[in-house]
Amino acid sequence: MTKIDIISDAALKNGIRQFLETAPDIYMAGVSVDTVIFGFHHDKLKVLLLRFGNTPYFVLPGGYIKKEEDLDDAALRILQERTELQNIYLEQFYTSGNISRSNEKVAVELAFKMIGTIPNSNWFGQRFVSVCYYALVDDTKVNPVTEAFFTEVKWFDINKLPRVLYDHDNIIQKALKRLQADLDEKLAAFNLLGETFTMLELQKLYESVYQKKLVRTNFQRKMLSLGVLERLEKQYNGKSHKAPYLYRFAQTV
Amino acid sequence: MTKIDIISDAALKNGIRQFLETAPDIYMAGVSVDTVIFGFHHDKLKVLLLRFGNTPYFVLPGGYIKKEEDLDDAALRILQERTELQNIYLEQFYTSGNISRSNEKVAVELAFKMIGTIPNSNWFGQRFVSVCYYALVDDTKVNPVTEAFFTEVKWFDINKLPRVLYDHDNIIQKALKRLQADLDEKLAAFNLLGETFTMLELQKLYESVYQKKLVRTNFQRKMLSLGVLERLEKQYNGKSHKAPYLYRFAQTV
Numbered sequence: 001m002t003k004i005d006i007i008s009d010a011a012l013k014n015g016i017r018q019f020l021e022t023a024p025d026i027y028m029a030g031v032s033v034d035t036v037i038f039g040f041h042h043d044k045l046k047v048l049l050l051r052f053g054n055t056p057y058f059v060l061p062g063g064y065i066k067k068e069e070d071l072d073d074a075a076l077r078i079l080q081e082r083t084e085l086q087n088i089y090l091e092q093f094y095t096s097g098n099i100s101r102s103n104e105k106v107a108v109e110l111a112f113k114m115i116g117t118i119p120n121s122n123w124f125g126q127r128f129v130s131v132c133y134y135a136l137v138d139d140t141k142v143n144p145v146t147e148a149f150f151t152e153v154k155w156f157d158i159n160k161l162p163r164v165l166y167d168h169d170n171i172i173q174k175a176l177k178r179l180q181a182d183l184d185e186k187l188a189a190f191n192l193l194g195e196t197f198t199m200l201e202l203q204k205l206y207e208s209v210y211q212k213k214l215v216r217t218n219f220q221r222k223m224l225s226l227g228v229l230e231r232l233e234k235q236y237n238g239k240s241h242k243a244p245y246l247y248r249f250a251q252t253v
Numbered sequence: 254m255t256k257i258d259i260i261s262d263a264a265l266k267n268g269i270r271q272f273l274e275t276a277p278d279i280y281m282a283g284v285s286v287d288t289v290i291f292g293f294h295h296d297k298l299k300v301l302l303l304r305f306g307n308t309p310y311f312v313l314p315g316g317y318i319k320k321e322e323d324l325d326d327a328a329l330r331i332l333q334e335r336t337e338l339q340n341i342y343l344e345q346f347y348t349s350g351n352i353s354r355s356n357e358k359v360a361v362e363l364a365f366k367m368i369g370t371i372p373n374s375n376w377f378g379q380r381f382v383s384v385c386y387y388a389l390v391d392d393t394k395v396n397p398v399t400e401a402f403f404t405e406v407k408w409f410d411i412n413k414l415p416r417v418l419y420d421h422d423n424i425i426q427k428a429l430k431r432l433q434a435d436l437d438e439k440l441a442a443f444n445l446l447g448e449t450f451t452m453l454e455l456q457k458l459y460e461s462v463y464q465k466k467l468v469r470t471n472f473q474r475k476m477l478s479l480g481v482l483e484r485l486e487k488q489y490n491g492k493s494h495k496a497p498y499l500y501r502f503a504q505t506v
């Protein structure tokens with residue numbers, strides 16, 4: 001089960017105040033990072049979103065790049081801060097830089113009014129170009145963490161997203177398309193299915209990512225033709241001979 | 254033939270001074286754009302590079318994002334300024350943001366000393382995260398333009414690159430890999446082969462991008478299986494019946 005924390009109004013105000021005081025010294029201005037964390041378990045594809053302050057709006061887990069930090073390291077740190085996930089495979093897929101992506105500044109200002117803080121800092125008034133990464137994880141292994149601006153961390157079904165701020169909706173759709181295009185190639189890297197798995201488990205993963213039912217025989221033929229799967233010998237343990245074959249990812253040299 | 258302009262030292266100094274005075278008002282700080290322009294004609298794949306000042310170093314055609322300009326528009330504008338190419342198909346493929354990419358600041362400072370200008374501005378001392386795009390063009394249609402920092406614009410064989418500054422070498426290699434991966438899909442968009450073309454012309458394009466010889470029969474089978482080519486009826490014009498078939502890209506609905 002996903003743990004859902006709610007943080008207090010006072011802690012929220014304090015967190016924001018502290019952030020705004022120090023942000024310009026710590027972070028690069030004008031560039032942000034957003035991560036689309038897809039969660040898979042059983043046959044559902046979900047996306048991890050954070051509730052912005054105590055508003056009804058959600059955003060992607062994101063943050064800023066420290067002045068003395070590599071871009072990829074920033075993405076990993078941000079993900080770790082929000083999910084406690086480490087050593088995760090993060091793929092950079094897009095950088096979003098339209099002027100219009102900040103049109104929802106109004107909503108953010110509203111959010112701050114609701115919180116009761118009127119920031120002197122212009123940090124959030126800046127235009128940000130956002131470098132976007134995606135990951136695909138087993139959502140049962142994620143331990144979402146709330147802090148500063150975010151009062152709730154929650155998995156949403158990809159087809160039942162809440163209202164999201166900025167252009168994060170567009171970023172989620174772009175990430176999904178890229179995941180679909182990359183899945184064959186990145187499958188082993190996502191490390192999602194455990195040491196061994198059945199063809200049916202693999203098919204359920206594909207169906208959740210492609211958002212449609214696949215024909216079993218075609219799917220099996222396609223997967224075997226990729227040359228990345230290794231079929232294990234059946235263990236004759238006295239149980240049913242109808243037990244499905246187990247597969248694992250072939251070791252690459 | 255590619256036109257090569259050399260601009261004078263005085264024009265160069267003046268251009269740099271003017272740029273440094275106005276840059277912070279015009280452009281976003283901390284984010285740059287670099288474009289890898291692949292040129293193809295006959296069977297060579299080339300890359301367009303600019304000579305930095307009057308140094309022996311070259312850089313990719315790049316620039317900065319105006320404060321009121323979309324990221325993609327900035328990339329198109331920069332390309333147009335350097336090559337006079339318009340309506341070109343530019344593909345964003347990577348954002349480079351390691352700290353170490355600016356390690357060659359020393360080289361840039363050296364360059365400025367050689368030019369004789371010691372800039373008061375810290376514009377070039379900033380850390381830049383660079384959003385990278387690539388394009389594939391017919392190099393005979395490009396009209397390279399020199400201005401401000403760049404004293405020469407030149408096509409280089411992909412296998413005979415000069416010394417390039419920053420991490421531009423790495424960016425070129427990443428762009429080539431992405432071009433190879435995307436070629437089947439983007440082929441028609443690059444608009445590179447004229448209205449009609451032979452299978453051999455297409456094969457030469459692929460061989461230049463993949464940097465290896467391909468087997469004619471396999472190549473033909475693969476290309477036809479993509480379903481993007483339309484074979485035209487041979488024109489019986491009294492000449493040799495051995496004239497090769499002509500192809501064009503099928504109209505997509």
